Amino acid sequence: MTDSIDDIDLMMHGIGTVARAAAADLSCAPADRKRAALEAAAETLADTRDAVLEANERDLAVGRNRGLTDAMMDRLRLDAGRVDGIVGSLRAIAAQPDPVGRVLAEWERPNGLTIRRVATPLGVVGVIYESRPNVTADAGALCLKAGNAVILRGGSESFHSSHAIHAAMVAGLRAAGLPEAAIQLVPTRDRGAVSAMLRAVDHIDVIVPRGGRGLVGLVQREARVPVFAHLEGIVHIYVDASADPDKARRVILNAKTRRTGICGAAECLLIHRDIAEGLGARIVADLIAEGVEVRAGDGLRGSVKATEDDWGTEFLDMKIAAKVVDNVDDAIAHIRRYGSSHTDCILAEDPAPVARFFERLDSAILMHNASTQFADGGEFGMGAEIGIATGKLHARGPVGAEQLCSFKYLVTGDGAIRT
């Protein structure tokens, strides 16, 4: 046991050391070379699609044996279309403007100085994720675009798929003459590797943990490296008394059922008391008709009765909690207590509760009359995302290459001294 942990620490030390060296090279790599690496990776991935799908079959077989839920299997599954989606995403990231070296602000001072704030890479990013294999490509590509080296630690479920995708990324780096250690995949399924990354303050500048409740606890207990938390999406939708019935029914069905396994899927409905028996009942009936299990609180007739545990649960499945609230303030209080600062939504035509919801809540994304499934970097126009950050520091909401940068000040004078 001790030996195994020592081995993992030693492995992480090796990975971290070469990542640091790669980051130093990448920090001043020309934009066109990073672009070439991403284009070559996309081409390699397209060329090796069959091998990737074969690797994914192996993961799916293991997943079936382990009895993964339908939602987990959906997140793990690749098909030709999804691989093409990953290829397209790599090309989209390649085509984006380079975020490094952008002049974020520039001004002159009466003291004679010219001050520029310019974007810089962060250094070495660690990404800890679960079953979704496309993260291997998206996270690797976005970190590279921002001039960062990245250490990827995918879920054990997607081990073979991630390795196959990673091979394409490395081929891209090689083709462009960039260090292969710029994108590393931790080559073990041992959970100890996650702990080792969370403690690797000498080797990793920031960790992006993407995952659910288990990862939340681990990060809180063990992280010594700063974190851009990408954790649970306990997404609430509040249906105000002023909600337009058609919009509300359409948005809620979409928010819950379009894809249940993504972090922007709705997990809890809060329905204004005045419309609980009318529109509220219709919405619940819609959901049940679509196959959703509605776990309902008092005053609503759902599939089953809600228990205390249902509030604040990320189902990631065809399940939703539903509750009657007195007004927008009651909804806000519920979300503050049970939410995860990811995405929360109000359906209303009256602007007053919307303004209050937008002002009083502090989720990364607040929505009005729109499906929470839009909580996504691509939908926000960022090209791609490493995930949705739920913390308040540095990165928040959908995180693309720009938010994977830091900045520095360049100050120019002509012999200026301070009096």
Add this chain to the structure above:
Amino acid sequence: MTDSIDDIDLMMHGIGTVARAAAADLSCAPADRKRAALEAAAETLADTRDAVLEANERDLAVGRNRGLTDAMMDRLRLDAGRVDGIVGSLRAIAAQPDPVGRVLAEWERPNGLTIRRVATPLGVVGVIYESRPNVTADAGALCLKAGNAVILRGGSESFHSSHAIHAAMVAGLRAAGLPEAAIQLVPTRDRGAVSAMLRAVDHIDVIVPRGGRGLVGLVQREARVPVFAHLEGIVHIYVDASADPDKARRVILNAKTRRTGICGAAECLLIHRDIAEGLGARIVADLIAEGVEVRAGDGLRGSVKATEDDWGTEFLDMKIAAKVVDNVDDAIAHIRRYGSSHTDCILAEDPAPVARFFERLDSAILMHNASTQFADGGEFGMGAEIGIATGKLHARGPVGAEQLCSFKYLVTGDGAIRT
């Protein structure tokens, strides 16, 4: 011992709980009320100047008994002019535009959504600082301006001065009808309070530690709360072979001697080999003539011979290390090894080494032909600063109210669903 730590944890729990409640109130406090609180605090401080100076006398007497260095005594000392400076700083912060609610970006998407990114408060900020009493006012005021509650933990040396200034801040909050717990001062000199703050993940969203090597180590070992490090300023100045002699001599004298106790004071000179015997020797002679102890490496005749310990030391005193380097790359290598990512400067007329210095180093502030004493939020035009952040996440360089904010996305649709 155990009792005392339990007591401190209990005290921090109390302080943290009321800070959290105050932060909730402040997060939607109107801009004019925050402004009124700062103006009233400035007025109270001006009215109680004599009491503040009396409290400072008590701190100075304790400091003399403890044998504080001249640099430390300088940082601790207040006089009428310095109190007036603090009053002016409070008024300047009051007059600045409110950073909360600013629309940082706004765009529309083909999917029919309008997306706004707006600035929000961070929540509860903890500030750990050393002897400088003005930080009590500046940090308190900047956090309030950004809608954050703040827990201040000043150095034991400035205990009485900080309490007197804090009383004025609280009077301002009271006059404006804002919660007094918005700006709290930890009421003990016990060092255990610093550890308790660094661990207070439930109560504090971010810690700003301002200080030298002792605090660096403590933060690295104990911090569980995210940190905007404001740590050592090991400021280097590289004198290139192409440096203009007059500018170089003027800038270096200013950077070292204008005020030695501030974090932007120069601590190490790196002199190009080709000019070591000419301009380099003149610069060293200038410094010695001004009373600076020059701790010189091989090839330079200083006051004393440098030892390995002198590289990477923050003297904060009339001392400077000096060394001959082969070229700009050698200077960059030295700064990467011994620097603290605070402020580093190149003196050169040839643009090539300047471009290399600006590209290859990743200090928060890089300067060209300007005194490093300009590393200051006021000089940068930010009105005031909580300090100079040396980390890479969220805040970096001089930190004003804007960088003490986070943001959220407000997304508006008209019943939009994702297909």
